[in-house]
Amino acid sequence: xxxxxxxxxxxxxxxxxxxxxxxxxxxxxxxxxxxxxxxxxxxxxxxxxxxxxxxxxxxxxxxxxxxxxxxxxxxxxxxxxxxxxxxxxxxxxxxxxxxxxxxxxxxxxxxxxxxxxxxxxxxxxxxxxxxxxxxxxxxxxxxxxxxxxxxxxxxxxxxxxxxxxxxxxxxxxxxxxxxxxxxxxxxxxxxxxxxxxxxxxx
Numbered sequence: 759x760x761x762x763x764x765x766x767x768x769x770x771x772x773x774x775x776x777x778x779x780x781x782x783x784x785x786x787x788x789x790x791x792x793x794x795x796x797x798x799x800x801x802x803x804x805x806x807x808x809x810x811x812x813x814x815x816x817x818x819x820x821x822x823x824x825x826x827x828x829x830x831x832x833x834x835x836x837x838x839x840x841x842x843x844x845x846x847x848x849x850x851x852x853x854x855x856x857x858x859x860x861x862x863x864x865x866x867x868x869x870x871x872x873x874x875x876x877x878x879x880x881x882x883x884x885x886x887x888x889x890x891x892x893x894x895x896x897x898x899x900x901x902x903x904x905x906x907x908x909x910x911x912x913x914x915x916x917x918x919x920x921x922x923x924x925x926x927x928x929x930x931x932x933x934x935x936x937x938x939x940x941x942x943x944x945x946x947x948x949x950x951x952x953x954x955x956x957x958x959x960x
Contacts, residue, residue, distance in 0.1 A: 760843040760925045768841055769848055776833040776849035780856025780873060783863055784825035785810050788818040798866075801954075806868040808903045808956065826868070827876030829853055834880035847929050850877040854933060858940060869940040871907040874933055878914065881926055888917040901955040904944035911937040 764772070785805035789797040794813045797805055801812035807826060811819035830853045837849035857873040859865040875893065879886030889910045896906040911934040918926045938945075947953035 759928045760847065762844045764841040764845045769845055772837045772841060772845045772849045773852040776837065776852030777856040778861075779829050779833050780853030781860035781862055781867070782829060782856075783860055783867065784829070785822045785868065786863070788822045788825075789813070792818045794818060804868055805863070807872055811956065812954075823872050826857065826872035827879070829857070830873040830875075830877035831880035834877055838880075843925070846881060847926070850881055851929060851932065853877065854936070858936065869907070870933075870937060871903070871910075874907075874911065874937060877933070878930075881929075882918070882921060882923040884921040885914065885917045885923050885926065888921070889914050897956060902948065902953055903956050904941050904953060905948060907937060908941055908945070 762769075783805050785807065786797050788810060789795060789800075792813075792815050794800070794810070794815060797803075797809060797813075801809045803809070807819045807823035810822045813819075830850060833849040833853035834846045838846035854870055854873050854877055856867075857870050858867045860867040871893075875886060875890055877886075878889050892913050893906045893910040896909045897903060900906070914934055915927055915930045918924065918930050944953060
């Protein structure tokens with residue numbers, strides 16, 4: 759973690775605003791805009807881009823991916839500009855938690871992959887690009903979105919060390935553990951060979 763220099767009240771405000779931004783369910787918004795129905799009743803029921811893609815609407819899925827990543831990135835950038843690096847990490851974590859446990863949806867949210875990648879890109883773009891590259895490579899090779907996320911998350915702390923972003927290691931470890939916790943059922947399906955591939959209806 760970076761040195762904590764921001765006043766506690768400002769850090770708390772940063773966390774609240776980051777959470778509220780992260781909690782915006784852009785997958786649900788895109789599903790409504792494009793007339794795709796209730797995303798929670800489609801495919802896996804997840805609110806992320808992978809499930810939006812299962813509707814067959816690639817544009818809606820792409821917009822969900824960009825917006826879900828963007829809310830993590832914007833939370834970091836705004837907090838960094840307003841306060842500092844400590845606030846940026848708090849905001850990134852809060853936005854990620856907001857996506858996982860959104861107050862707007864009864865705390866039943868997504869799995870956080872896009873928000874995770876967007877947060878990393880804003881905190882340290884070389885780390886973020888490396889994580890995105892890993893996700894893309896595994897996705898192209900296996901066509902499993904969940905496996906891509908798990909490998910990218912597992913290697914994120916390594917990229918933090920390689921690119922001299924050690925102040926992110928604690929945050930990276932927390933985000934990685936949360937990614938694995940949210941993908942527990944996916945891990946079981948991957949082992950059983952029943953995990954749907956990208957674009958495949960569940």
